[in-house]
Each structure stands twice: as C-alpha cells, then as structure tokens.
Amino acid sequence: MNKMSGPRSVWRALCVVALSLLMISSGAAVSAQSKAADGVIVQEQLATGNELLVYVPEDPGTGLRARSTPILMVFADRGLTGDEALAMAGSSGLAEIAEAEQGVVAFVNPVGESWTAADTEAIPAALGRFDGYTGQPYDSDGQLCRVSGGEELCRFPGLVARVYLFGDRSGADFVTQHVVPGVTFDADHGRPWTPAAVYLSNPTQPAIAPDVDVEVPAYVVNGSNEVNASLEQLNGRAGLFGTARTKQQDGFHRAALLKGYDRVIEHAIQRRFHSPAQIHTITDFKKAGLRVSHETLEVNGTPMEYFEYAPRRQSGSMPLVLVFHGGSDHAEYIAWAAGWTDLAAEHEFMVVSVDQHGSWSPTDIITLLDHLVAEHPHIDQSRVYATGFSMGAAKTWGLLQEYSDRFAAVAPMGGTSYGPTPLPGEGVVPTIYFAGMESPLAERPHQFGVPNTPDARVAALFTGNGVTDDYTYDSAADPVWGIAADESIDITDGRFPEVSVGVNAYASSDGNTYTALAAVHRAKHETLPTQGEIAWGFLSQFSRAADGDVVIEDGAFDLSALGS
Known part of the structure; x- marks a missing residue:
C-alpha cells in the first residue's frame, strides 16, 4: 500500500529475511536469526537533489531518547x-540497531548513477x-513536529555528536x-566536519586523511591491508578501530555489522561545539563490568525514569552519584x-542519572534517593553526591539549598540558577x-561586566561554607572569580589538547577546604570527561x-588529587 504525505511518499511493508548461521573470519559462529524490518520508509527529496529514504521502526518509543540516539546514515x-531500503534495513541488522537505539536509519541516494564528490552536500542537508x-x-x-519562531519544524530523532556512516562498495x-x-x-563556519564513526563494507580505496588532526573511528569489513592501515592511523588516541573478513563480498554482512557496531561504532561520540572533531568514548559496559538498567519509580502518581550504572561485582558498600x-x-x-560511567567502573561506585528531571522538585529527588537506599543496601549513605550540567546544575544547587544534610559533596557545572535568590x-x-x-x-x-546570578551564587556558597560573608x-x-585563591592548580587532558582547567581552592574559617571553583578554558557551554574526573577527585x-x-x-583536602 502506498501512502502520500505532502512531498513524501511512505511505504508500509513487512520485510522478513530468513538468514542462516553465518561465519566471520574470527571463526566464531553467529546465529543470525530471521529478523523482520517491520516499519515504514519515509521518502524525501533533499534540496541537493539527493533522495533520502528513512526507515522508521514501528516502535512507540522512537525519539524518547533523541539526545542520546545515534544518526545512522x-x-x-x-x-x-x-x-x-526496507529490505536492506532488515537483512543488514540496521533495523535491529535502530529499534534498540530508538532511532531511525537514513539511506542517502546519489544524484546520478554513481557517487561523486558533489554528493557530500547531501550530508549536511x-x-x-x-x-x-x-x-x-x-x-x-518517526518525526517530532514543534513550532519554532512561528514555523512548524518536523525532525527525526538523533544526536549530531553520534553520526555513524555505513558504506558498501562504491x-x-x-x-x-x-x-x-x-x-x-x-x-559550521567553513570548518571541516567528519563523522563520529564509519562502518565500511567491501571498500577498495584507502582513506584520504584529513588536513587537520582528527580521529575517525572505523570498522572495516573485507578491506585490503592498505585500506585498513589508512583508517587505523586515524585512531591513535581513542583506539576505536576493528576489521573483519567475510565470504560475502557485496552488501552488508549482518553478523559482521552487528559485531562491528557492538565493538567499535556505538562507543564513539564527538565533543560538542568543537571543530575539527574530537572523539571520546562511550563506556563498553560489558568490558567494564557495569550493570546498566533503565528504571521507573512512581512519584506523586507519575513515573520518574532513571538509569542505573553499577559494578556487577560489589565488594562491600559503595558511593552513589546522582547525575x-x-x-x-x-x-x-x-x-x-x-565520563561518569567510566569513573563508576574504575572507582567502583554507583551512578544514577535521572531523566527529564525538570519535572521533579528537590523533594521528589529525595524520594528517589530514599528508594535507592532501600533497594540497594550496599549504598554508602555517608558518601552520596550530586552533580549536574546547566539545568542539571540548577537541580544540584536546589538539593544543596534544601537538603544539604543528605549529600557529602556536590559538583554543579555550567549553571548557577535555582529559585529567585541563591541561598546557602x-x-x-x-x-x-x-x-x-x-x-x-x-x-x-x-x-558581562556587571553583577549577575553567578555573583550571588558564589557569595551564597562562600557564606554557607564559611569562606567569607563579604x-x-x-x-x-x-x-x-574575583577573589584570590588559597591554592590553585592547572589541569590538562591529552584527549582535548587545547582545554585546560584552572581550579581555585578556598579555605574556610575552620582552616579546612570545602570549596573549589574551576574555570574550563577553551570550553563553551558543554561538559567533558575531564570535568567529571576532576569532580570525582574532589x-x-x-x-x-x-x-x-x-x-x-x-x-x-588534597588539591593535587584533582589532577591525578
């Protein structure tokens, strides 16, 4: 059945591809079971002349985690x-990935019979x-339509820091x-863009290296030694690279694609607001020994969703970080x-990251905390911490103001507002x-040259922690920061060479240090693993x-521990 929707035509069909056991070069047998690509294809014509075919799973959850969902192109x-395109989504395993990621798969067609340099214009489009x-x-x-600037905008879900490209042969x-x-x-002001990762099936041409220092994580199937080497050399820092060989020499080999996605592709994420791209990694939870679960707690008759990350093997009590x-x-x-998931694995603590927390008050968060302590007796209640970015920083400040006795320490980032007046x-x-x-x-x-909310927040913080009332x-x-530090340290991170963090520490009236202010140089409104590591050190x-x-x-207090 065909359905027309404005300039888009939509196919709704069920593609069932019966697959047998497949062998990949490692000798491991992967059971590639029959998998149905049960969804829709949304067809659009881009302004560049390229046709865009978007596979959308028939899943009511599509888009609910859009800011974490990868863009599969x-x-x-x-x-x-x-x-x-519908058949390829099913046979390749991409439909399965899209469903698991609550996203879509975007197939881009060339303008002509073959791919040319001009087709790169289709990517930003x-x-x-x-x-x-x-x-x-x-x-x-598969789209969310909302009004912005008086105009209705309809978009597919996806995070631009996780653009993964899949290419076969030409x-x-x-x-x-x-x-x-x-x-x-x-x-992007004319600066070069590169994807977060590429999966290449049956390539014949080695990669042309960018003119700038940039990493492009890759998984290559049936590539020559020359092709493989050209891509491996682009992954010196993150080390996200892998290869495989299959008997299948055309199309996407399902077992190899799922393996490559699991081992390399899904772990790549780019730093926001920076060009050329810088890669850092998403934790491999299996290798790290982390248990991950998506949980729901009913609070005031409404479900509160959150994600738990905890070591699978627990030796005694462990700290808890609310994010x-x-x-x-x-x-x-x-x-x-x-970087909280990496830190949880390395230092054996539990992370609970609360979703859509703007709907919840500090009191509601304490309800969650009480629930977590009851559900997980191994949580060390003397070592409960809170941290957040931007709106999440506001939530962290709110917990400090209203429930300071429940937290051993806090680390707000990139935001100082909570309520009309910052209070200690x-x-x-x-x-x-x-x-x-x-x-x-x-x-x-x-x-901006005048007193603002951060002035009031720093003043309240200094008062509450006994640094100064004036x-x-x-x-x-x-x-x-407008006040001399008692101690300071500069911290750098090889993953982000131009970034440095200057941390000022301030002693309180009792002679101890409880307060630190960190200036992240060459950083915009963003959060980096560097900040998480420094925060945990504090x-x-x-x-x-x-x-x-x-x-x-x-x-x-040991300030040097923040840089170790």
Whole structure:
C-alpha cells in the first residue's frame, strides 16, 4: 500500500529475511536469526537533489531518547528504491540497531548513477532533518513536529555528536575518498566536519586523511591491508578501530555489522561545539563490568525514569552519584559525556542519572534517593553526591539549598540558577563548581561586566561554607572569580589538547577546604570527561558522618588529587 504525505511518499511493508548461521573470519559462529524490518520508509527529496529514504521502526518509543540516539546514515553501492531500503534495513541488522537505539536509519541516494564528490552536500542537508529534542514520542513517520519562531519544524530523532556512516562498495569508497577527509558545512563556519564513526563494507580505496588532526573511528569489513592501515592511523588516541573478513563480498554482512557496531561504532561520540572533531568514548559496559538498567519509580502518581550504572561485582558498600542532565537533554548522554560511567567502573561506585528531571522538585529527588537506599543496601549513605550540567546544575544547587544534610559533596557545572535568590545550604556542603570560559551563557561572576546570578551564587556558597560573608567581585584579586585563591592548580587532558582547567581552592574559617571553583578554558557551554574526573577527585575526598558533620578523607583536602 502506498501512502502520500505532502512531498513524501511512505511505504508500509513487512520485510522478513530468513538468514542462516553465518561465519566471520574470527571463526566464531553467529546465529543470525530471521529478523523482520517491520516499519515504514519515509521518502524525501533533499534540496541537493539527493533522495533520502528513512526507515522508521514501528516502535512507540522512537525519539524518547533523541539526545542520546545515534544518526545512522547509509551509502549503498547504488541508489535504492523504498522497498530495497526496507529490505536492506532488515537483512543488514540496521533495523535491529535502530529499534534498540530508538532511532531511525537514513539511506542517502546519489544524484546520478554513481557517487561523486558533489554528493557530500547531501550530508549536511540530511543532518538538517534531525534534531536531538528529547522527552516526547515521535509520530508514526518517526518525526517530532514543534513550532519554532512561528514555523512548524518536523525532525527525526538523533544526536549530531553520534553520526555513524555505513558504506558498501562504491558507497564505502565515497566515504573514504570524500567524507573522511572532511566535509565543509556552511553552518559550521567553513570548518571541516567528519563523522563520529564509519562502518565500511567491501571498500577498495584507502582513506584520504584529513588536513587537520582528527580521529575517525572505523570498522572495516573485507578491506585490503592498505585500506585498513589508512583508517587505523586515524585512531591513535581513542583506539576505536576493528576489521573483519567475510565470504560475502557485496552488501552488508549482518553478523559482521552487528559485531562491528557492538565493538567499535556505538562507543564513539564527538565533543560538542568543537571543530575539527574530537572523539571520546562511550563506556563498553560489558568490558567494564557495569550493570546498566533503565528504571521507573512512581512519584506523586507519575513515573520518574532513571538509569542505573553499577559494578556487577560489589565488594562491600559503595558511593552513589546522582547525575542531572541539561535542558532538552537525556540522562544517558550526560552520564557518557561527563565520563561518569567510566569513573563508576574504575572507582567502583554507583551512578544514577535521572531523566527529564525538570519535572521533579528537590523533594521528589529525595524520594528517589530514599528508594535507592532501600533497594540497594550496599549504598554508602555517608558518601552520596550530586552533580549536574546547566539545568542539571540548577537541580544540584536546589538539593544543596534544601537538603544539604543528605549529600557529602556536590559538583554543579555550567549553571548557577535555582529559585529567585541563591541561598546557602544548612551548614557546610563541599562544592566544586565548573564554568566554561567561552560559554555564551552567564556561568561566572561579572561575565558581562556587571553583577549577575553567578555573583550571588558564589557569595551564597562562600557564606554557607564559611569562606567569607563579604564576597564582592574584584578583578584585580582574580580575573575569573574575583577573589584570590588559597591554592590553585592547572589541569590538562591529552584527549582535548587545547582545554585546560584552572581550579581555585578556598579555605574556610575552620582552616579546612570545602570549596573549589574551576574555570574550563577553551570550553563553551558543554561538559567533558575531564570535568567529571576532576569532580570525582574532589567529591571522593568527602563523606558525611551520622551526626551531619563533614569528614575529609585523610584529614586534609588534597588539591593535587584533582589532577591525578
């Protein structure tokens, strides 16, 4: 049955591909069971003349985690019809991935009979059809329509930091020759764009290296030694690279594609707001020994969703870190982007990342905390921490103000607002706050030359923690925070060479240090694993005794531990 929807034609069909046991070069047998591509194909004509065929699973959850969902973009050996795209989605395993990721698969056709450099213009045009707006289910065509600036915009779900390209034969060569070197987007001020990762099936042409230092994670099937080497050399830091060989020399080999996605592709994520792209990794939960679960708790008659990350093997009690994402963001994304899942695996603590927390008050979050403690007796209640970015920072400040006795320490990032007037907590609350030095938002005192919310927040923090009751910004004392530090340290991270974090520590009237302010140089309104690592170095030095007193590990705060 054909359905016409404005300029788009939609095929609804069921493609059942019966597959047998397949062998890949490692000798491991993978059971590729019959898999139905049960969904719709949405067909569109891009302004570039390329045809875009979008496979949408028949799943009511499509789009609910858009800010974490990857954009899967396919360049086949030739142009496809809608029925062919539907069949390929099922036979390749891409439909299965899209359903699991609650996203879609975008097949791009060349303008002519074969791929040319001009077809790279289709990539920004196709990406313009995606949006990471999270929190609402998308319609039956896989799109969310909302009004912006008086205009209705309809977009497919997907995060631009997770654009994964899949190319077969001539489509794979198109990627190595014209995309890996970098695609210029007008929207990106002429700077080269590269994908977060590429999966290449049966390529014949080695990759042309970009002119800039950039990584392109890759998984290559049936590539020559020359092709493999050209892509491996682009992955020196993250190390996200793999190869396989199959007897199948055309099309996507289902077992190899699912294996490549699991081992390499899905672990690549790009840093936001930075060009050329910088890659950091999403935790491999199996290798890291982390248990991951998506949970729901009914609070005031409404389900609160959250994600738990905890070591599978627990040796005694463990700390808990509550994590809160930024506006229109998603719980999984912040856990990955700030490095909390890696840290949980390395230091054996539990992370709980709350989704769409803007709907919940600090009191509701405490209801969740009480539930977690009851459900997981191994949580060390003396070592409960909170952190969040932007809107999540606001939630963290709210917990500090209203329930300071429940947290050993907090680490808000990129935001200082909560309520009409920033207030101190009840008693000392060890706090490290991060501000992006190139953020267009007000993240630090006197950022635009006049007092602002960060001025009031820093003043309240200093009062509550006993640093000073008389904070007034003084650029001569310190150009960023307006007050001289008692100690300071500069921290760098090889993954992001141009970024440095200057941390100022401030002693309280009792002689101890509970307060730190961190300036993230060359960073915009964003969060990086570097910040998570520094935050954990701070948080982990504090616990809260049963009588409410703050305890400093080893008796004294160690600023150098933040850079280790």
